[in-house]
Amino acid sequence: MRKILRRQFGKIGEINRKYSKPRIEMSMPVRLSLLLLRGYLIFLVGLMVFRFITLLH
Amino acid sequence: MRWFSQVYYRYSKMWKIIRLYFLIAGPGLVVMIADNDAGGITTYAATSAKYGYGLIWFLFILVPVAYYVQEMTVRLGAVTKRGHAEAIFDGFGAFWGWFSLVDLMLVDWLTLVTEFVGMTAALRIFGVPPYLTVIGVCLLLGIIVLNGRYWTWEKIALVFCAFNLIYIPGAFIVHPSVSQVVRQGLVPNFPGGFNGELFFYLMANIGTTIAPWMLFFQQSAVVDKGMTEKDIPWGKFDTVLGSFLTGIVGVFIFIVGGTALKGMDVESAAQASRLLMGVNHYLGTFMAIGLFDAGLLGAICISLASSWAFGEIFGWAHSLNNKIKQAPWFYANYFITLVTAGIVVLIPRAPLVLITLFVQVVAVTLLPAALVFLILLLNDEKTMGEYKNTLTQNILNSAIVVAIVVLSSLYGVSVLFPKIFH
Numbered sequence: 001m002r003k004i005l006r007r008q009f010g011k012i013g014e015i016n017r018k019y020s021k022p023r024i025e026m027s028m029p030v031r032l033s034l035l036l037l038r039g040y041l042i043f044l045v046g047l048m049v050f051r052f053i054t055l056l057h
Numbered sequence: 058m059r060w061f062s063q064v065y066y067r068y069s070k071m072w073k074i075i076r077l078y079f080l081i082a083g084p085g086l087v088v089m090i091a092d093n094d095a096g097g098i099t100t101y102a103a104t105s106a107k108y109g110y111g112l113i114w115f116l117f118i119l120v121p122v123a124y125y126v127q128e129m130t131v132r133l134g135a136v137t138k139r140g141h142a143e144a145i146f147d148g149f150g151a152f153w154g155w156f157s158l159v160d161l162m163l164v165d166w167l168t169l170v171t172e173f174v175g176m177t178a179a180l181r182i183f184g185v186p187p188y189l190t191v192i193g194v195c196l197l198l199g200i201i202v203l204n205g206r207y208w209t210w211e212k213i214a215l216v217f218c219a220f221n222l223i224y225i226p227g228a229f230i231v232h233p234s235v236s237q238v239v240r241q242g243l244v245p246n247f248p249g250g251f252n253g254e255l256f257f258y259l260m261a262n263i264g265t266t267i268a269p270w271m272l273f274f275q276q277s278a279v280v281d282k283g284m285t286e287k288d289i290p291w292g293k294f295d296t297v298l299g300s301f302l303t304g305i306v307g308v309f310i311f312i313v314g315g316t317a318l319k320g321m322d323v324e325s326a327a328q329a330s331r332l333l334m335g336v337n338h339y340l341g342t343f344m345a346i347g348l349f350d351a352g353l354l355g356a357i358c359i360s361l362a363s364s365w366a367f368g369e370i371f372g373w374a375h376s377l378n379n380k381i382k383q384a385p386w387f388y389a390n391y392f393i394t395l396v397t398a399g400i401v402v403l404i405p406r407a408p409l410v411l412i413t414l415f416v417q418v419v420a421v422t423l424l425p426a427a428l429v430f431l432i433l434l435l436n437d438e439k440t441m442g443e444y445k446n447t448l449t450q451n452i453l454n455s456a457i458v459v460a461i462v463v464l465s466s467l468y469g470v471s472v473l474f475p476k477i478f479h
Contacts, residue, residue, distance in 0.1 A: 047470065
């Protein structure tokens with residue numbers, strides 16, 4: 001069982017290598033979309049952390 | 058004689074088309090009707106109790122919105138033969154891939170918990186203890202997926218979809234005034250004026266119409282069914298029909314709620330069922346059966362969405378056409394997700410309300426990402442070829458995506474800070 005699980009976790013590295021490079025051409029609109037998405041997610045996570053901290057207090 | 062042969066020819070041609078549709082029908086219908094899950098029914102019941110028929114028109118706007126978003130998954134799945142998770146990994150790399158996969162797993166599991174909450178609450182009305190509901194549902198879903206054929210699973214899911222139409226006869230029991238439904242419901246208006254509370258309800262209705270699991274589910278289902286480019290028109294029709302039916306069911310729930318529950322404070326669909334029992338025993342029973350069915354349909358689809366996604370990425374056999382021995386990890390993932398979500402509902406004093414709220418917040422983190430990736434992938438000419446988005450589709454879909462992202466984000470924020478819109 002441990003062997004099987006270890007093999008599955010080992011696959012994570014394999015997956016990371018397999019998908020290390022995005023296949024989609026990183027044109028300006030794509031870059032901009034991904035940048036906006038990152039900003040949006042950082043904002044949202046920040047908001048959640050803020051809410052969590054204010055709830056604790 | 059000539060007239061007779063013409064009629065016969067047309068009849069046999071029509072029958073052939075219907076039979077062909079029944080072969081292709083499935084993913085669009087199932088995903089769209091399952092969209093009216095336990096959370097969706099609760100939202101519709103609460104909205105109609107609050108605003109009567111006043112927001113029925115809004116559901117009609119959501120029908121094409123749901124269609125345009127889901128239609129993209131049909132094209133992407135049929136052309137790439139890949140699920141949405143794999144398409145994200147492949148298109149945008151491991152970082153965005155893992156983000157989507159882990160987020161999907163979390164959202165799906167939490168949503169599954171809410172489906173179990175709905176199902177146990179519905180059957181409790183008939184005196185069935187929650188543990189029996191959880192065991193029964195897990196066994197039933199186990200039997201459905203373990204038959205070893207996608208086709209059988211899909212047709213069983215379609216039977217449960219048919220039960221979702223139970224709200225239609227329910228609406229006739231309450232004898233609504235058709236003229237009032239038309240006057241108050243079909244003419245766009247904001248009952249009581251546009252205020253924070255109304256905005257919250259509108260956002261909640263959008264939140265139940267487009268959920269992240271739906272994108273992942275339909276694309277994977279299209280792949281598992283083996284649909285190809287030539288099946289795209291049928292897939293689109295399937296999705297149109299599904300979105301139309303889900304809208305119709307929503308409208309009839311609004312009619313039931315707007316007639317029999319108007320002015321009452323409804324917090325859950327189970328509470329609505331109990332209240333409706335007081336109005337008419339059959340009506341309450343229909344509502345409770347509908348709630349159970351909605352939860353079951355949601356559970357059928359959501360548990361599969363993450364199992365398919367994990368199978369795609371980890372390279373496990375991940376088709377419903379595989380037997381358990383051929384795809385042990387796929388089925389293990391499926392049952393672990395299902396059983397653990399069911400167990401949570403049975404834990405005494407489990408924070409179920411918090412989980413229900415948390416689902417909406419976590420879904421907001423995944424939905425914009427999944428939608429943005431969808432649009433970008435549909436614009437990749439190398440992969441999509443002639444099936445890539447046209448300019449009109451891009452304008453329409455981008456407008457829908459921006460609107461959904463903004464409104465669902467505001468909804469998430471309003472869940473985090475409940476007083477913000479009140």
